[in-house]
Amino acid sequence: MWKEKTIKLILLSTASTSILIVLLIFGFLGKEAAPFAVSPGLRELLSSRWVPVSFQKESFGILPLITGSLLITAIAIFLTIPFGVGASVYISELARTKEREILKPFIEILTGIPSVVIGFFGLVVVVPLVKSVFHLQTGLTALSGAILLALMAIPTVISISEDALRSVPESYKSASLALGASKMHTIWKVTVPAALPGIITAVMLGTGRVIGETMAVLMVTGNAAVITASPFASVRTMTATIAAEMGEVAFGSAHYRALFCVGVVLLLATFALNMTAYKVLKKYRMG
């Protein structure tokens, strides 16, 4: 009997490693970021200039980084929703069975392509394209980054919304069709509204992926830390800042602490987003 108990205990402790890792992530990010609150102080983060290396005065305002991330995320989601929802409705409701069996795995390939490869593709194809189409000085813009991020979010959105659409009971559709509604009318007035919580969750999880994405945006957005709302401006995101600057900072310096502060903001933002999506999904599945 003791053997069974030991095994259960071992399995239980391995299952708990997930909790341990989550605690360690929050703990170590907090630990490295916390001294920033003492010196130079948290007020410094609220300034609107990110000038971490300077002969006169360094400035660690994370506002331009947050607005940079928000701008790119907003454009990416704006691009993702019509394509993601349109394609998932097409695949689950309109495509023929054979067509669906080819389309689904093909779009899933996109999830497998590493972000650095997408970034590289962006650099050699999307950036020159954006530059020539919009007659810009440079194609390293928020728009280029957002296009790549949309590409990465779309397969996530399609796969989860497709599941939601398919789990709408057949009887709903039959009832609508029996009442004389057309196929398209049934899709937009019955199926999509019934699957809406699932579709919203899909978009939220896609957003989580977009905010946290690093390499693709680092490579194509130009990385200028400015506050702007123009999709044709060069912007710098929170993720790209950490990736680009962490390699060059002195351990324990204010700049090093500031980058960890950025990491904490990023962690909390994605955490909140994912928890909300998880709650919505859970409630939806129960109901």
Next chain:
Amino acid sequence: MRHTITEKVIHGLMCLSTYIIVFVIGYIIFNIVWNGLPVINWEFLTGMPRKSGTEGGILPAIIGTFLLVLGAITIAFPLGMAAAVYLSEYASQGRFTRTIRLAIVTLAGVPSIVFGLFGLGLFVIFLGFGASLLSGCLTLACMILPTIIASSEEALRTVPQLFREGSLALGATKWQTIYKNVLPYSVSGILTGSILSVGRAAGETAPILLTVAAFYLPKLPKSIFDQVMALPYHLYVLATQHPDIDKALPMQYGTALVLLVLVLGFNLAAILLRIHVRKKYRW
């Protein structure tokens, strides 16, 4: 009549949006294969890089990625599988189980660059492993753990309850039942999920950027405390940090192709395994 025209237009638009995505995916793969293939030769795959990466091969990056992935899966696989067995076979519906599940969901949503920061803070600095293969493997292992747990649990749950009840009724203990009558039937499913996460680990750049990757290191690692080059980071460096764009571009395409083939190869293997499993076990 107008009604049907609108319907046809909407139908057409949705079809179009689907096939635009398909076209873009096809174009990404075509572009990289078309431009990368001429670069691939024996020297490229087995040679050391020369002249800061514009000549020679990418062997250290291939070996580095291979070692990183091997290390990460060696650490994460047993942990993830054991955790999945606990969650699927032992766990009751209590607060503790809910906390574990919440932790797994949280972990799955942590951005990869944050894993990098975490690895830097814990493994590189606090535990004193330095920027090394060991730090990189541990960081990647934490990152792929939630995927392995989720897919393994799903595989375990597809084994019918009858298999367990039959074994228990014959007097086997719980662990004997799991070991002899549940795991053997779910092992291929567990492997599928793990292969997928290996593909993901091979393509990740952000976590290894801060914990292991070397800019340019034309030799092979000797111990787990050495830095290594890695394919995704090598591609990033060539694509963004290199002054001589014309000379570096073919090498970039070559590296991108090798990485793409590696990652999609893992995905394909997982898909084939899944099809095989579905054919073999039907109940």
